Amino acid sequence: MKQFTYEIQDPLGIHARPAGMFAKLAKSFADSTITLTKNDQTVKATQLMKLMSLAVKQGDVITIGVEGGDEAGAADALEKFLKENL
Amino acid sequence: MILIQGKGVSRGVVKGPLYFYQRTDRQIVQRVCEDLEAEKARLADAQQRSIEQLGVLAEKCREEAGDEAAVLFETHAMFVEDDDYVECIMDMLDSEQCNAEYAVQQAGEQFAAMFAAMDDAYMRARSADIRDVTTRIINNLLGIVEGGIDSDVPVILAADDLAPSETLQLDKSKILGFALQGGSGNGHTAILARTMGIPAICGMGDALKPELEGRTAYIDGETGRVILDPDNLTLQTLREKFEKQEQLKALMQTMRGQEDVTLDGRHINVYCNIGSPEDVAAVQANDGQGIGLFRSEFLYLASSDYPTEDEQFEAYKTVAAAMNGKRVIIRTLDIGADKNVGYFDLKKEENPALGVRAIRICLNRPEVFRTQLRALYRASAFGKVAIMFPMITSVWEVKECRRACEAVMKELKAEGIPFNPETEIGIMVETPASVFVAEDLAKLVDFFSVGTNDLTQYTLACDRQCNDLGKFFDPHHPAVLRALKMTADAAHKAGIWVGICGELGADLSLLPTFLAMGIDELSVSPASVLPLRAEIRKSIAQLCTLEALEC
Numbered sequence: 001m002k003q004f005t006y007e008i009q010d011p012l013g014i015h016a017r018p019a020g021m022f023a024k025l026a027k028s029f030a031d032s033t034i035t036l037t038k039n040d041q042t043v044k045a046t047q048l049m050k051l052m053s054l055a056v057k058q059g060d061v062i063t064i065g066v067e068g069g070d071e072a073g074a075a076d077a078l079e080k081f082l083k084e085n086l
Numbered sequence: 087m088i089l090i091q092g093k094g095v096s097r098g099v100v101k102g103p104l105y106f107y108q109r110t111d112r113q114i115v116q117r118v119c120e121d122l123e124a125e126k127a128r129l130a131d132a133q134q135r136s137i138e139q140l141g142v143l144a145e146k147c148r149e150e151a152g153d154e155a156a157v158l159f160e161t162h163a164m165f166v167e168d169d170d171y172v173e174c175i176m177d178m179l180d181s182e183q184c185n186a187e188y189a190v191q192q193a194g195e196q197f198a199a200m201f202a203a204m205d206d207a208y209m210r211a212r213s214a215d216i217r218d219v220t221t222r223i224i225n226n227l228l229g230i231v232e233g234g235i236d237s238d239v240p241v242i243l244a245a246d247d248l249a250p251s252e253t254l255q256l257d258k259s260k261i262l263g264f265a266l267q268g269g270s271g272n273g274h275t276a277i278l279a280r281t282m283g284i285p286a287i288c289g290m291g292d293a294l295k296p297e298l299e300g301r302t303a304y305i306d307g308e309t310g311r312v313i314l315d316p317d318n319l320t321l322q323t324l325r326e327k328f329e330k331q332e333q334l335k336a337l338m339q340t341m342r343g344q345e346d347v348t349l350d351g352r353h354i355n356v357y358c359n360i361g362s363p364e365d366v367a368a369v370q371a372n373d374g375q376g377i378g379l380f381r382s383e384f385l386y387l388a389s390s391d392y393p394t395e396d397e398q399f400e401a402y403k404t405v406a407a408a409m410n411g412k413r414v415i416i417r418t419l420d421i422g423a424d425k426n427v428g429y430f431d432l433k434k435e436e437n438p439a440l441g442v443r444a445i446r447i448c449l450n451r452p453e454v455f456r457t458q459l460r461a462l463y464r465a466s467a468f469g470k471v472a473i474m475f476p477m478i479t480s481v482w483e484v485k486e487c488r489r490a491c492e493a494v495m496k497e498l499k500a501e502g503i504p505f506n507p508e509t510e511i512g513i514m515v516e517t518p519a520s521v522f523v524a525e526d527l528a529k530l531v532d533f534f535s536v537g538t539n540d541l542t543q544y545t546l547a548c549d550r551q552c553n554d555l556g557k558f559f560d561p562h563h564p565a566v567l568r569a570l571k572m573t574a575d576a577a578h579k580a581g582i583w584v585g586i587c588g589e590l591g592a593d594l595s596l597l598p599t600f601l602a603m604g605i606d607e608l609s610v611s612p613a614s615v616l617p618l619r620a621e622i623r624k625s626i627a628q629l630c631t632l633e634a635l636e637c
Binding site: 021023 | 157158160161164165168169170171197201204205206208209212215216
């Protein structure tokens with residue numbers, strides 16, 4: 001299990017477009033289970049609608065968890081995506 | 087050979103597959119389903135089709151609008167496959183043993199409601215995305231194509247008739263021609279076809295059978311015929327016509343950039359009639375010298391509530407700016423009669439053409455009128471806008487319109503919003519009453535524009551929507567032409583200019599008559615500009631006579 005936290009910088013938060021891109025990226029790591037946690041709510045990163053329903057805003061701190069498969073590779077890719085897009 | 091005879095309402099020959107317009111008539115009812123596996127297979131198929139369609143949309147969007155916009159469709163495609171959404175649909179199928187359409191609709195409502203209940207305004211708005219995706223899947227389940235043309239190749243669009251709001255949503259690049267069971271030469275599909283410069287036939291009746299869907303057909307907008315499996319002789323004639331038509335089109339291109347002037351030096355303004363800002367491209371492609379009639383109805387027909395001042399302003403400004411200083415005559419709201427808009431809540435009338443329509447609605451509802459006038463004056467700062475009022479019968483109406491304009495200008499001035507106080511104001515002359523009092527009306531306005539379609543209807547007591555009037559509906563009737571002459575004389579006596587923005591303006595056989603009357607402007611569909619220019623350039627105005635006015 002690999003974990004990291006990230007503080008959202010984007011003024012709009014995780015809106016539909018980046019949520020879609022994030023879920024798409026998470027889906028590409030088929031052998032890993034990737035979760036996203038805000039406060040005490042956790043959703044699978046591939047569950048687009050649930051992910052959006054967290055309504056993650058600018059300044060929110062989210063925790064990403066990766067389990068199984070290429071943990072380190074997936075975590076790096078996801079962190080890079082967050083830094084570039086959110 | 088199958089030959090179906092109708093009435094040609096827009097010229098040209100074209101060949102293509104027949105495609106019947108599909109109306110969205112979606113009443114989802116819950117049904118008990120015996121074979122759940124079959125429903126699931128249908129669902130999987132509809133999901134697959136939805137994803138493919140969204141992929142195509144995303145690609146199209148990426149080419150036209152860039153990556154940002156395209157990702158939205160990709161997100162929609164992900165919604166289609168979203169685990170929770172699909173799980174919810176499957177649960178519904180299993181527990182209710184119902185049809186897939188019902189399950190999708192219920193799941194869609196549930197998720198849309200979830201988003202709608204969120205605190206965040208942005209997320210609340212996403213419920214519209216969920217509904218959009220849900221509708222797409224349901225349409226694919228039902229085999230419905232929403233207001234559109236589900237074909238990779240351009241088609242000949244067949245329908246009973248098309249409502250103005252339906253024609254607005256059509257992807258015009260997919261339409262080669264129209265074949266209508268009903269409709270008339272003055273109907274809105276016919277006008278659209280002429281604007282687009284593509285052939286159209288109406289009044290085909292039941293002979294145009296839906297079974298013909300997908301069959302290759304020729305349509306000839308001149309003879310009013312739809313032909314399937316032509317015999318050799320017919321095929322040869324059609325091909326020759328088609329070749330000549332293409333040659334003529336090429337020849338007409340040499341008219342671009344030429345002046346609209348007769349051999350003896352009389353200048354005519356050749357302008358265009360348009361129905362939406364999209365049509366400006368056609369005006370420019372055909373070298374129109376201005377816009378003689380911009381029908382503002384599209385704004386009202388395309389929306390489900392009164393369009394706001396800003397929405398209207400944007401549309402008018404777009405056209406005014408795109409025409410780059412050339413005159414753009416915008417006609418105020420002209421609904422009623424054959425153009426109805428639900429939210430206006432108009433009373434059903436026995437004779438809507440003689441009822442509360444056009445300027446009568448505006449004068450009865452000052453707030454609707456004021457919104458449009460404000461948008462028009464604001465747009466006047468961005469180009470050469472002129473305002474035109476339709477269906478005028480009396481001097482007091484024009485005075486009241488002018489007062490409304492004055493009031494709006496005063497407001498804008500007080501608010502510090504720029505506008506052109508010299509904006510030209512004109513009226514449509516389309517009722518016999520306005521012809522009889524034309525000399526008095528001319529003193530109050532900057533120009534006249536004759537709407538020959540309505541003027542013919544009201545002068546000859548012939549309903550323009552009615553297909554059976556045949557020879558009785560005669561726009562060349564001396565009474566109509568004499569009314570035109572009276573209007574032109576009244577305008578010139580008062581020192582204002584007069585134009586024609588009805589269909590008659592493009593009737594080349596009447597050009598000598600118009601030149602003899604001294605008509606200053608002809609506003610025609612964009613496709614008619616170059617042929618009209620060619621005809622003007624070989625005319626001699628001084629030799630033209632008024633013999634067409636004799637009975």
